[in-house]
Amino acid sequence: MHRGLLHAFAWTLATGAAVTLSWWGVHTVMSGTAYDPPRAVPLAALPPAPSAQGSQASPAAPSDTPAPAPGPPSPSASASAASASPSPPAGKPKSPPPPRRVAGDEESGDVKGYTVAGGRVVFDIGASSAELVSATPAGGWRMQVWKQDYWIRVTFTLNGREVSVFCTWYNEAPRVQVDDR
Structure with missing residues (x-):
């Protein structure tokens, strides 16, 4: 019995050391890579959600109107926001809003x-x-990200198909290229 407990203790100690060493190695390699949390970007105000009429409601698309000032919403403000940005017809997705400059x-x-x-x-x-x-990534696609000093590459893969988005800026203004193979 004493020998069995000694073997269990030695196994537990060796397993704990292996897990700690593995975690430390992965943590060292992954720190400072593409897995850093992204910066927050302000979002546009969302229109009121469509009423559910026996079907599953789809997520609302962002509107082209700027976000309202913080504070309690008034009934007239929400009604004018709803009438100012009508929802797209069913089956036709609304295009995303134009890119916005980050304030501050x-x-x-x-x-x-x-x-x-x-x-x-x-x-x-x-x-x-x-x-x-x-x-x-879109549903079913896998994603991989590479970051270097003068470029970023994001690659999506599915069943041998590879779509990469490159952003490069070495000695020039940043430019984006898409490669679909």
Whole structure:
């Protein structure tokens, strides 16, 4: 019995050391990579959700009107916002709003989104550099992100198809290219 407990203790100690060493190695490699949390970007106000009439409601698309000032909403303000941005007809998705400038950040540029077959990528494009704001794969697609000093690459893959969005800015203003293979 004593030998069995000694073996269990040694196994537990060795397993704990292996897990700790593995965690430390992965943490060291992953720190400072593309998995840093993205910066927050202000969102436009959303129109009122459509009433559910026996069917599942789809998520509301952002409106083109600026976000209202904080405070309690008044009935007249919500009615005018609803009439100012009518919802698109059923079956026709509304196009995303134009990119907006991020307020309060002197170095930021235009926040631009790019929708490709594999998903959506959003960059904050400045005068001499760019940052990845978000990258979201479409259903079933896998995503991989690479970041270097002068470029960012986001690749979506599904069944051998590869769609990459590149943003480069070495000795020039940032530019975005899409490669679909």
